[in-house]
Amino acid sequence: MQKENTEKENNRDDQENRSHDITRRQFFLKAGATSLATAGGCAGVFGLRYLSPSVLYEPSPVVSVGKPDRYPVDSVTLESQLGIFVVRLSEGFYAMSAICSHLGCLSAWKPDAGVIACPCHGSAFHRDGAIVNGPAPRPLPWLKMWMSDEGNLMIDRATTVAAQSGYVRA
């Protein structure tokens, strides 16, 4: 004990100078761990980026559903190729997604019951998109719709608008 204390005192200056030093072994351990962590982090980031495709060969979200007179007044029409409903009331047109807000099945208009029904888990919606029944967490969203210069009804399936926000005049 005594001897150690004397040694410590003798080496105090020396130790203060060296207190921030690390041994060679510690240095390589830290350098190794840091480079491994960096490589791992970068591999994770690049891996996630690799898994997200940069180019998608998916159809355009903007579609034309043709001339307004295709749709009779007071009708709900499922455009199954596009996954949307085109609804014409006396006030005008609006478009809604036909993809069930629950788990993505394609819902269908049931004229007898007067509801839009999903076959997968039993959700049902009013023709304005409001939930009538079942497990759906959200109403069917309304989609942006406008009349093109050529007189076609255009719908942007990627842009939702507030329900009842307005009707497109024929």
Add this chain to the structure above:
Amino acid sequence: MIPLSRWQEEFKEIFSARVRERQLGFRHTWYLGSLTLGAFTIQLITGILLMLYYHPSVPQAYADMKDLQFVVSSGMLLRSLHRWSAHAMVFLVFVHMAKVFYRGAYRPPREFNWMFGLGLLQLTLLLSYTGYLLPWDQLSYWGTTVGSNILSSIPFIGDKLRFILLGGHSVNANFLLRFYVLHTVILPVAVIGLVAVHIWRLHRDGGMYSAREAHEPAATTPPSDSPAAQGNERTLPYWELLFREVIAIQVLAVILVWIALHWHAPLGQLADPTHTPNPSKAPWYFTGLQELFHYFPPFVAGIILPGLIMTALVAVPFFNVNIKGESLWARNKLRRLLAAGVVVLALTGFLVFFHAWVPLVPVWIVGGFLVLSAASSSRQSRTSPSWLGSRPLSFWIMTWFLAEAITLTAVGTLFRGPGWSWVWPWRS
């Protein structure tokens, strides 16, 4: 030429050198672990053969199914065998888990193997789910559409996760290819690795759980290799175990081939994104989950409830009450009865809130038996309570869980029709 004795040495590394006669009794394990491994082996062989005729692209994948059926010699048999042994594997994994649980074989020192087994259960379900998409028929398409939308229900990162898994915004060719890689490379390799650890660990923990071990305090049981464990009990050489396993797997293979010869694996119409079939049903082992989706929001039914069940299963061997296997009514009977009543009422309230009437039935049936068991435990003397009265807490939780699983699966498979409405199967 490597001498036979050398091969024997290698086998002894995997299996115990000698096994106790009792461990081999059919009634202890029903050979469920070996049978599950057998089903997986059939999956590997048939799967690799099917890969030779399958192109994971749209719509060629579906055309390949038709080729396998009508053009490739024995193609239909291989595909049917692959499908039915997949069903068998899912079924066997569940029964194996239940058997291990009810025998108490999850207790220390076997708690790690219990967890590896739970990992294998999840991998099995993932394998069957990814394989489900590959034929690219209507059911594949809509089943995986629904499944992948469960991911979207996760707050904040859900949509991004789904995009990465799908490689796009909807179920498409990228998704098919990704599931193909998962199904044929990543998941099988993971299963093989975990099976190796599972069997090695079984060997380390003293071989198959024996009736003798069940009656002794778990920690004091010596491993089967030690002289104390062997005692004057009859032991058999390792190949006795190997023979029995091979025979069990052969019986399974014969049954599955017979089924595959008589019933073709189903194939629906070509996947059609413009039309959802009505009803759209998952395979039987997922209809229970589908029934849950009818009641609960996707995040609850698809993420929280399965997560809670898995956590509960992992936690089982780490609670002393489960390790001791003491009767639920052994002490503090009144207080425990009260607690059980509160749990049943809370579950009832939760299920009524979501209008979930079907899952309510098992809650009340198991609750009824719980009361019955409490009553029967008091009538008997404390030293020899009735069978029902001496069940531990873990028995009741697992029984409730299995009752829920069976009820939901049965209702989802048999009692649900178009638009997931209630139907009576005998009236259609």
